[in-house]
Amino acid sequence: MDNTEERAPERDLPYDVFAKACPSRRTLEHVTGRWGGLTLGALYEGSLRFNELRRRVDGVSEKMLSQTLQALERDGLVHREARPTNPPRVDYELTALGREVTERLLTLIHCVESSMDDVLAARRRYDERQPGVTA
Amino acid sequence: MDNTEERAPERDLPYDVFAKACPSRRTLEHVTGRWGGLTLGALYEGSLRFNELRRRVDGVSEKMLSQTLQALERDGLVHREARPTNPPRVDYELTALGREVTERLLTLIHCVESSMDDVLAARRRYDERQPGVTA
């Protein structure tokens, strides 16, 4: 039996996010993480400065934003442009790669957003059956 | 001030993942969370039992899988079918909504996977410039 099953439409890559040790898993986590996704999404509109981003990504702390940006920069998804002026000015923007990934991410986000009515309805049904659990 | 800017191609929904309090944020977290995405991806192939899933999603613990499945079921993305047999048999499968979302997610995953060579190259460049930091 040759189970050549496909999980996604295509699948012949050396990287498999389903494997615990695959580096793609970490990158996916950076992209989809609590703040990574929102940061990428915000930058999709265009270049932003640190504090602009901070305001845009509602709820992120200084530290988390900083960490997130570093991870995304390291992965080559975000470009950091520091001007040696006074006061300092640093702009962040998506790289070509970052834009590719972010487009897919936004498609997903948009899909989730437009499904929310169904999701909330499902939640109500679930909570009726399972009284108490509110995970 | 009315900043009616658009972040994604289309945007006229009552739900905005960028807002801290929006429920869509939580759902997106369920979908893209550490285990949520992998679980959905695994189920995209077809219905699976609890322990099959556990083996499929490399690295997930019983507890996390259980929690993840409950969240996804509550959001109406996964359907849980419990047969009252002995030994018990429970099958999990995507709902129509779940399949919609998962398709987008898999597109993203696939995009990340096929970008990994570039990502790893970017990482190497970054680490050369910034010695020491390995976030």
Next chain:
DNA sequence: CAGCATCCAGCTTGATACTG
């Protein structure tokens, strides 16, 4: 098999304070 309850280490996160 399919889970839930509990315990607990440790990583993540958020405030706060400080630097260039």
Next chain:
DNA sequence: CAGTATCAAGCTGGATGCTG
């Protein structure tokens, strides 16, 4: 402005043991 450093606290997640 654009961060870094530090610290406390809380949540995440794994291991274990138990149930139906």
